[in-house]
Amino acid sequence: MIAIRSRKLWPWVCGAILLLLISGLMLINHILAPEIRKKLTAAVTKASDGGYKLQIEKVEINVFTGALVLTNVNLTGDTFRLKDKPVVVQGKAQIINVTGLSLWQYFLHKKLVIKDVVVDGAILGLTRQSSTDSYSHKSETIYQKLSGTLKMVSVDHIQWRGIHFAYFVNNKQPARLQLQKVDLDARDLLIDSATQSDTSRTLYCRNIIAGVRDINGTLQAGAYHYHLTHASYSTITKRLTATGMALQPQELHRFFAHIHAERFDVAMDSIAVENFHYQRYFIKNSFHAGKISAYRGHVNVFGDPSGKSTPGDRVTGFPNYALRQIQIPITADTVDVMAIEVSYSELNLQDGKIGTINFSQTAGRFLHITNDTAQLKKNAWCNAHIKSKFMGRGELDLTARFNLADRSCSYYISGKLAPMEAVAINKVTMPLGLVRIKSGQLRSLTFDITGDRFKNTGNLQLLYHDADLGILGNQYHTRPLQTLLANALVIAHNNPDDPGTAPRVARLHYTRPVSKAFFCALWQTLFKGIESCVEKTKSSASSPPHQSLVKKILTAPVHLFKKKS
Numbered sequence: 001m002i003a004i005r006s007r008k009l010w011p012w013v014c015g016a017i018l019l020l021l022i023s024g025l026m027l028i029n030h031i032l033a034p035e036i037r038k039k040l041t042a043a044v045t046k047a048s049d050g051g052y053k054l055q056i057e058k059v060e061i062n063v064f065t066g067a068l069v070l071t072n073v074n075l076t077g078d079t080f081r082l083k084d085k086p087v088v089v090q091g092k093a094q095i096i097n098v099t100g101l102s103l104w105q106y107f108l109h110k111k112l113v114i115k116d117v118v119v120d121g122a123i124l125g126l127t128r129q130s131s132t133d134s135y136s137h138k139s140e141t142i143y144q145k146l147s148g149t150l151k152m153v154s155v156d157h158i159q160w161r162g163i164h165f166a167y168f169v170n171n172k173q174p175a176r177l178q179l180q181k182v183d184l185d186a187r188d189l190l191i192d193s194a195t196q197s198d199t200s201r202t203l204y205c206r207n208i209i210a211g212v213r214d215i216n217g218t219l220q221a222g223a224y225h226y227h228l229t230h231a232s233y234s235t236i237t238k239r240l241t242a243t244g245m246a247l248q249p250q251e252l253h254r255f256f257a258h259i260h261a262e263r264f265d266v267a268m269d270s271i272a273v274e275n276f277h278y279q280r281y282f283i284k285n286s287f288h289a290g291k292i293s294a295y296r297g298h299v300n301v302f303g304d305p306s307g308k309s310t311p312g313d314r315v316t317g318f319p320n321y322a323l324r325q326i327q328i329p330i331t332a333d334t335v336d337v338m339a340i341e342v343s344y345s346e347l348n349l350q351d352g353k354i355g356t357i358n359f360s361q362t363a364g365r366f367l368h369i370t371n372d373t374a375q376l377k378k379n380a381w382c383n384a385h386i387k388s389k390f391m392g393r394g395e396l397d398l399t400a401r402f403n404l405a406d407r408s409c410s411y412y413i414s415g416k417l418a419p420m421e422a423v424a425i426n427k428v429t430m431p432l433g434l435v436r437i438k439s440g441q442l443r444s445l446t447f448d449i450t451g452d453r454f455k456n457t458g459n460l461q462l463l464y465h466d467a468d469l470g471i472l473g474n475q476y477h478t479r480p481l482q483t484l485l486a487n488a489l490v491i492a493h494n495n496p497d498d499p500g501t502a503p504r505v506a507r508l509h510y511t512r513p514v515s516k517a518f519f520c521a522l523w524q525t526l527f528k529g530i531e532s533c534v535e536k537t538k539s540s541a542s543s544p545p546h547q548s549l550v551k552k553i554l555t556a557p558v559h560l561f562k563k564k565s
Contacts, residue, residue: 032103033059036068043149044075047142051081052089061101066115068098079129086283087128094121100156111152119160124182125175127168128285142204143196153191158205160184169285181213202235209234223259224249233278240273240289245297252302260306262517268297286329286372291336298341301519305347315453317517318409320382320402323371331375335366342388344519346432351474353431359388359396370404380405391427394420394442408452413522417445422467430472440467440493449508449525456521458508460529465494467534492536506532 037059044054057072073096077088100115146153163182166175188206195204202208215228229244246267249255255263275290315321323330343358364386368379386398395418403410422440429435442464449458469491471482487493496503506529512521 032061032063036061039149040070043146046149047145049081049145050078051085052077063103066099066101066103068101070096070098083129085129087126089124089126091122091124093119093123095119110150112150112154113152114155115157117155117158119158120162122160122163124160124163125166125168126282127170128282129170141196143191143193146191147193151192153189153204155189156187158184158186158189167282179212179215181215183211183213185209185211200236205235207234207236219247220259222250223255224264233276235278238275238277240276242271243269245271256305260304262304263302265300265302266298268294270295286331288329288331289333291334292332293336294338294340296339298343300341300343300345303344303346305349313453313514314517315409315514317519318411318453319518320404320406320409320411321453323369323404326371329370329372331370331372332366333368335369336364338363348432348434351431351434355428355430355432357390357428358392359390360392362386362388364398376405390417390420391424393424394418406452408454410450410452412448412450414448415446417442419443422464430476434472434474434476436470436472436476436478438468438470441465445530447508447526447529449522451512451522451525453512455512456508456510456525458525460506460508460526460533461503462506462530462533463495463503464534467491467493490535492534495533504533506530 037056040056041054044052053076055074055076056070058070060069060071061067071094073093075089075091077090079088082088097118097120098114098116100113102111102113105111105113161183163179163184165177165179165182167177168174169176186203186205186208189204190201190206191204195201198204200206209232211230211232212228213230215231216226218225225248227244227246227248228242231240231242233240247264248267249263249265252263272293272295273289274292277288280286280288316325340362341358341360342362343356345354345356347354364384366382366384368375368382370376370382380403382402382404384398384400384402386396386400388396388398390396396415397418398413398415400413401411420442422437422442426437429437442462444463445461447458447460449456451457469483469486471479471486473479492504508525508529510521510525510528516524
């Protein structure tokens with residue numbers, strides 16, 4: 001009978017014990033939560049010498065699982081106490097979930113050991129206070145400040161999701177950079193006596209990966225839309241990568257209805273920046289990289305069809321001048337571009353047709369791109385080597401040098417175009433010049449140009465044979481009389497004219513009008529040289545030297561009848 005009663009009592013006894021345990025643990029949770037909040041806020045204040053204050057609205061702890069939940073966390077910085085620091089960080093978080101917290105390690109060994117921390121709904125602001133080197137002065141490390149209460153802090157993984165990030169140059173100006181979808185992933189945070197002097201770590205972490213997603217916006221009152229699919233940076237590799245970048249303009253007619261300037265359409269599949277020093281950017285406001293590589297993309301430029309000259313000197317289009325106008329110091333040791341499609345288009349207002357020059361499979365290397373004064377004193381020249389396929393046919397090899405310090409924006413460019421069928425350039429000559437190349441073989445085009453913002457000089461040689469042209473009307477119908485006279489009186493069908501004779505070489509001299517941008521002035525210089533090579537040798541009765549080849553073709557009948565009269 002007693003045994004039966006004892007068996008009936010056991011469930012009640014076990015239930016009572018379990019209830020007492022749960023009640024005890026809940027009491028422990030209730031007691032520990034405010035104590036943890038107090039310890040965390042005190043640790044932040046102590047580690048920052050009172051510069052930062054941490055506020056936590058609510059703390060929940062589960063001693064069974066080692067889970068901790070912090071709600072409505074706010075970090076504020078005292079700018080007066082932090083005035084000697086290069087940057088001040090402030091932020092908020094709705095929820096911080098901590099898992100794998102070892103309470104026994106903390107109570108028995110004064111070690112804070114955590115497995116994972118996940119931060120949601122965060123707003124983070126970073127303000128640069130000074131570009132001086134004051135931050136480099138030695139002071140107590142965080143470990144030294146905390147060593148009285150903690151022997152070690154260890155977190156395996158910290159994850160920040162969907163941060164709203166803002167970067168300020170100072171606290172008196174609007175944000176210079178704002179990002180809505182930033183992710184941070186930190187691995188192996190360890191604060192102890194060994195890592196306090198470990199320079200391979202960033203903020204005591206073995207590696208921090210920062211990423212941003214889906215950046216969109218507009219420029220020039222909606223004329224352009226920009227997009228970035230994803231960008232990320234790793235502190236251990238110092239590698240910045242970006243994918244899916246695009247600058248997309250409005251449709252042609254809508255764009256040119258409001259803007260009288262070149263229209264740019266740019267896209268790049270991926271860009272990688274090696275050895276990027278993020279500390280220099282955020283602390284000293286300068287960009288420094290070892291190597292930048294751009295892969296697969298296009299750069300399409302459409303010339304302004306309005307014919308209106310932009311007021312003022314368009315020297316801003318010179319690469320060496322534009323680089324100097326960037327407000328922050330920039331240095332890139334090497335820039336490589338690969339598999340880029342480049343094109344330039346214009347609208348012929350007379351026939352309403354579009355002509356396009358394209359350079360396919362473009363690849364190149366640029367060395368020493370900088371606007372940093374100290375770097376320019378050591379070396380003022382940027383060297384470039386570019387290879388491409390002109391109109392998808394002829395191999396084009398270019399070498400260029402740009403003086404990045406010279407106020408006159410001096411440069412040197414030389415190039416060589418390999419043999420190709422001349423008919424390949426009809427995509428340009430027909431819509432823009434109403435000239436069809438019916439046959440001909442281009443043997444080579446070589447040139448060298450020394451130029452600056454005022455003038456271009458140099459030499460150009462175009463070797464070809466069996467050139468035959470057709471002059472067209474607005475609907476691309478052939479104009480027989482003009483075609484006959486152009487081939488008879490204006491165009492030389494070969495260069496050199498006969499085997500064994502010296503070829504014609506153009507001496508280049510072009511004075512740049514201030515309304516002409518860099519590429520336009522360069523093209524005009526080359527075009528004048530090509531004209532000189534393809535026209536018949538001038539006589540005393542020939543057209544004035546400044547008259548264009550097209551003009552000579554169109555006025556050929558007039559000169560013919562003048563000779564007969």
